[in-house]
Amino acid sequence: MPKPVRAPMQAKWLDIGPITQIEPGMAATLPVEGGEEIAVFHTMRGEIYALVNKCPHKQGPLSQGIVHGESVTCPLHSWKISLRSGEALGEDKGCVPTIPVKVDAGRIYLLREAVVPPVQAARAAA
Amino acid sequence: MNAPANFRQVKALPERLVVIGNGMAGCRAVEEILARDPARYTITIFGAEPRVNYNRIMLSPVLAGEKSFDEIVLNTAEWYAANGIELVAGDPVDHIDRERQTVVSRSGRVEPYDRLLIATGSDPFIIPVPGRDLPGVVTFRDLDDVDKMLAAAEGGGNAVVIGGGLLGLEAAHGLSLRGMKVTVIHLMPTLMERQLDEAAGWLLKTELERRGQTILTGADTQEIIEQDGHVAGVRLKDGREIPADIVVMAVGIRPSTMLAKTAGLECERGVVVDDHMVTSDPAVLAVGECVQHRGQCYGLVAPLWEMCRALADHLTDTPSGYQGSVTSTKLKVSGIDVFSAGDFTGGDGHEDIVMRDAARGVYKRLVVKDGRLVGAVLYGDTADGNWYFDLLKRQEDVSEIRDALIFGQAFALGGGAFADPNAAVAALPDDAEICGCNGVSKGTVVATIKAGACSLDAVRSTCKASASCGSCTGLVESLLVLTLGDEVQAGAKTLCKCTSFGHDDIRRLIVEKELRAMPQVMQELHWTTPDGCASCRPALNYYLLCAWPGEYEDDQKSRFVNERLHANIQKDGTYSVVPRMWGGLTNPTELRAIADVVEKYNAPMVKVTGGQRLDIFGIKKEDLPAVWADLNAAGMVSGHAYGKSLRTVKTCVGSEWCRFGTQDSTGLGVKIERMTWGSWMPHKFKIAVSGCPRNCAEATIKDFGVVCVDSGYELHVGGNGGIKVRATDLLCKVATEAEAMEHCAAFIQLYREQAHYLERTAPWIERVGLDYVKSQMFDDPEAVKRLAARFRYSQTFMQDDPWAKRAAGDRADLHQHLATVRPAPEYV
Numbered sequence: 001m002p003k004p005v006r007a008p009m010q011a012k013w014l015d016i017g018p019i020t021q022i023e024p025g026m027a028a029t030l031p032v033e034g035g036e037e038i039a040v041f042h043t044m045r046g047e048i049y050a051l052v053n054k055c056p057h058k059q060g061p062l063s064q065g066i067v068h069g070e071s072v073t074c075p076l077h078s079w080k081i082s083l084r085s086g087e088a089l090g091e092d093k094g095c096v097p098t099i100p101v102k103v104d105a106g107r108i109y110l111l112r113e114a115v116v117p118p119v120q121a122a123r124a125a126a
Numbered sequence: 127m128n129a130p131a132n133f134r135q136v137k138a139l140p141e142r143l144v145v146i147g148n149g150m151a152g153c154r155a156v157e158e159i160l161a162r163d164p165a166r167y168t169i170t171i172f173g174a175e176p177r178v179n180y181n182r183i184m185l186s187p188v189l190a191g192e193k194s195f196d197e198i199v200l201n202t203a204e205w206y207a208a209n210g211i212e213l214v215a216g217d218p219v220d221h222i223d224r225e226r227q228t229v230v231s232r233s234g235r236v237e238p239y240d241r242l243l244i245a246t247g248s249d250p251f252i253i254p255v256p257g258r259d260l261p262g263v264v265t266f267r268d269l270d271d272v273d274k275m276l277a278a279a280e281g282g283g284n285a286v287v288i289g290g291g292l293l294g295l296e297a298a299h300g301l302s303l304r305g306m307k308v309t310v311i312h313l314m315p316t317l318m319e320r321q322l323d324e325a326a327g328w329l330l331k332t333e334l335e336r337r338g339q340t341i342l343t344g345a346d347t348q349e350i351i352e353q354d355g356h357v358a359g360v361r362l363k364d365g366r367e368i369p370a371d372i373v374v375m376a377v378g379i380r381p382s383t384m385l386a387k388t389a390g391l392e393c394e395r396g397v398v399v400d401d402h403m404v405t406s407d408p409a410v411l412a413v414g415e416c417v418q419h420r421g422q423c424y425g426l427v428a429p430l431w432e433m434c435r436a437l438a439d440h441l442t443d444t445p446s447g448y449q450g451s452v453t454s455t456k457l458k459v460s461g462i463d464v465f466s467a468g469d470f471t472g473g474d475g476h477e478d479i480v481m482r483d484a485a486r487g488v489y490k491r492l493v494v495k496d497g498r499l500v501g502a503v504l505y506g507d508t509a510d511g512n513w514y515f516d517l518l519k520r521q522e523d524v525s526e527i528r529d530a531l532i533f534g535q536a537f538a539l540g541g542g543a544f545a546d547p548n549a550a551v552a553a554l555p556d557d558a559e560i561c562g563c564n565g566v567s568k569g570t571v572v573a574t575i576k577a578g579a580c581s582l583d584a585v586r587s588t589c590k591a592s593a594s595c596g597s598c599t600g601l602v603e604s605l606l607v608l609t610l611g612d613e614v615q616a617g618a619k620t621l622c623k624c625t626s627f628g629h630d631d632i633r634r635l636i637v638e639k640e641l642r643a644m645p646q647v648m649q650e651l652h653w654t655t656p657d658g659c660a661s662c663r664p665a666l667n668y669y670l671l672c673a674w675p676g677e678y679e680d681d682q683k684s685r686f687v688n689e690r691l692h693a694n695i696q697k698d699g700t701y702s703v704v705p706r707m708w709g710g711l712t713n714p715t716e717l718r719a720i721a722d723v724v725e726k727y728n729a730p731m732v733k734v735t736g737g738q739r740l741d742i743f744g745i746k747k748e749d750l751p752a753v754w755a756d757l758n759a760a761g762m763v764s765g766h767a768y769g770k771s772l773r774t775v776k777t778c779v780g781s782e783w784c785r786f787g788t789q790d791s792t793g794l795g796v797k798i799e800r801m802t803w804g805s806w807m808p809h810k811f812k813i814a815v816s817g818c819p820r821n822c823a824e825a826t827i828k829d830f831g832v833v834c835v836d837s838g839y840e841l842h843v844g845g846n847g848g849i850k851v852r853a854t855d856l857l858c859k860v861a862t863e864a865e866a867m868e869h870c871a872a873f874i875q876l877y878r879e880q881a882h883y884l885e886r887t888a889p890w891i892e893r894v895g896l897d898y899v900k901s902q903m904f905d906d907p908e909a910v911k912r913l914a915a916r917f918r919y920s921q922t923f924m925q926d927d928p929w930a931k932r933a934a935g936d937r938a939d940l941h942q943h944l945a946t947v948r949p950a951p952e953y954v
Contacts, residue, residue: 022944
């Protein structure tokens with residue numbers, strides 16, 4: 001079982017572990033209790049991006065697509081999605097939410113407020 | 127009003143400036159201040175190293191024996207004296223007392239300041255592995271480190287450098303020149319991944335290996351091994367051990383913030399400063415690698431000069447402000463030219479311009495956004511690096527010269543006419559060589575075109591220009607346009623937008639030029655993108671796998687999800703699992719195991735497939751290995767229902783039971799499936815064996831179909847029951863089971879070797895013609911035997927059950943979540 005990431009209220013950034021967990025050219029998934037699953041991408045050029053793991057077309061799991069350049073091709077119907085903006089490229093129209101990421105000393109951090117849904121946050125605060 | 131002014135005047139003797147750090151940043155800042163107002167400050171500099179300031183970035187040439195220490199000294203003892211600077215060398219500052227405005231050195235010396243400048247630079251990052259403190263483990267930061275390396279190199283022997291970045295490779299180069307046998311261990315899959323893309327990293331690795339270094343990428347250090355109290359080697363996580371007489375840790379640097387942090391100054395990754403290099407305390411400033419400005423930390427020298435300018439302007443009351451830096455990198459390894467600058471990660475609205483010259487080992491990539499150059503990676507020819515960097519820093523509009531930009535300054539700016547590549551080609555003399563590989567001149571190409579070669583393909587096949595490495599494709603295309611205008615015919619379809627070659631040429635060149643890795647194919651065949659796309663990556667992966675069985679390592683990141691996870695993705699993101707049932711036969715053990723899996727994993731549906739087996743739906747990717755373990759335990763293996771590979775062999779009951787059966791169709795089907803399972807193909811491949819011409823197994827709409835008759839076996843090929851139904855063509859008739867199997871293997875291998883990726887046998891045969899297939903198989907009486915032998919050889923590497931490997935824990939990363947996020951753990 002993967003270990004849970006603690007998301008205490010005070011932390012602005014969630015540490016989701018070392019960059020080496022994801023081979024360049026691949027992606028990994030991060031389920032969020034009560035929220036949307038997140039796909040974390042490591043491009044061949046070494047950049048890290050995170051998107052909600054749902055294609056804007058038919059909700060395909062983008063984490064399972066082929067990563068090339070700074071985009072991913074959805075495994076269901078081959079929509080090409082920009083990892084930077086979450087927008088569908090080419091003729092297709094649609095956009096998936098992106099999650100701000102930073103990498104520090106070889107570890108990946110996601111912006112907490114973009115990961116944890118506001119309802120959950122409010123309940124946790126109550 | 128008067129009193130304070132007078133007080134200030136009394137006090138306005140030179141202010142005391144204390145500088146912590148006698149390195150490049152600290153001294154440069156002092157030089158900049160002196161240049162503006164030499165009388166303004168009384169200056170004291172504390173340095174940890176017992177020597178004057180030297181050019182740290184030239185330590186690599188010192189290690190390599192290309193320079194001496196004296197040659198890299200920046201500020202001599204005379205300089206300090208002449209400018210009235212007190213240098214306290216070899217006595218680092220241990221404490222800052224901001225209340226009293228003093229610093230305390232290690233020897234106990236207390237120095238008061240009016241302004242304090244922190245220029246502590248950075249510390250090498252030491253990976254926390256056992257053995258990191260052993261004698262013989264060094265970093266590469268100062269002259270003492272170089273001396274240690276030189277001492278080790280005197281005895282020759284083995285050196286291991288951990289870290290394949292800029293610093294690590296320079297250390298490796300130096301040690302190699304000093305006669306040591308060097309191994310570089312790098313965690314990431316490509317060298318210098320922060321500065322270079324995959325293509326340039328691959329070229330660099332190849333060149334360093336040619337020079338005798340061993341480069342291990344994707345290598346994670348487990349521990350440093352000791353023997354007799356000294357370092358003896360490095361053990362990797364995969365168990366490999368590399369002997370070492372010295373280990374250099376060069377995995378990166380971290381801003382040195384300890385002193386500032388202890389003094390209560392605001393620090394994040396670095397000491398936080400504003401645009402004037404002022405920290406959270408107005409009396410304290412910081413500059414160089416220790417600072418964090420607008421979220422950025424820098425580990426290069428150029429930003430440091432710009433910071434020092436802004437700092438000196440501020441300290442002499444003419445504030446200008448620092449705006450952050452665009453940086454460029456050059457590797458200081460003689461004979462290898464590498465340059466990178468700006469942002470070359472690409473993205474929305476970013477256009478890549480790629481030029482590759484395989485013959486010269488050149489790779490150039492420019493990234494343009496909104497008509498401006500934003501990034502550049504150059505390998506093999508960096509002559510235009512500074513020009514590109516200048517364009518990049520000045521944010522100059524390059525739209526006018528965009529088409530010629532990649533050819534460099536001389537070409538792009540060589541007069542208005544040359545900004546258009548066609549015009550440049552037009553200006554070439556007739557005897558100018560266009561194709562270096564085949565020695566074809568411009569005159570010959572033009573003559574060929576005038577004689578009727580109206581497309582790139584026609585030129586390639588007629589005069590051979592651009593038919594080998596393809597680097598002159600652009601020139602030939604220009605000549606086609608110049609000679610024919612609008613009459614140029616579009617060439618054969620290319621594999622994808624990343625290349626000017628079609629499938630056939632790529633397959634031929636992979637074999638002819640012995641290309642054995644994907645980055646090699648992309649470099650040698652002049653791919654126009656750095657790492658391909660979702661169309662060409664899977665195709666190249668298959669072509670390489672087919673061309674080099676047993677040698678080429680399957681690339682999981684170039685596989686479609688189904689082939690990567692060995693199951694079929696469904697619309698809700700779950701997977702379906704189809705175990706193999708040989709020839710459509712099953713038994714109680716298998717059925718029980720399937721039933722148990724369905725219940726255990728709550729599979730919402732089980733369905734009988736058209737290929738005579740059972741499909742279990744709704745399995746989560748993280749449950750797949752456990753499901754497979756259960757199925758394996760009952761003797762079942764992957765059915766490859768997800769692959770561009772052999773799917774099923776459908777059979778009827780045949781002569782064993784059926785009153786019309788002429789041969790043992792079930793038995794033959796099982797034998798054929800045992801022979802062909804696990805083979806990767808251009809597309810999915812279905813087989814059927816019918817026991818009589820009633821054809822209950824529907825063999826005449828399969829890729830390969832056997833119809834048994836009294837006198838033997840009719841072999842049919844190229845059928846398809848999909849979107850466009852196509853009945854098979856009769857290939858031949860054979861007398862024995864063994865012959866039927868031999869022909870099946872031979873036909874599959876011909877298809878594997880010659881069809882385009884994602885082309886089923888039906889469109890392939892329509893394209894090349896049945897006669898062609900027959901001539902390939904039967905013109906030479908030995909052809910069937912040879913094709914079948916190649917298929918069987920390839921199968922020796924393929925018939926490992928992929929499920930069993932995953933069930934045993936292989937590539938668990940593909941199935942597991944990274945972690946789960948629990949929003950409020952304090953309540954869980």
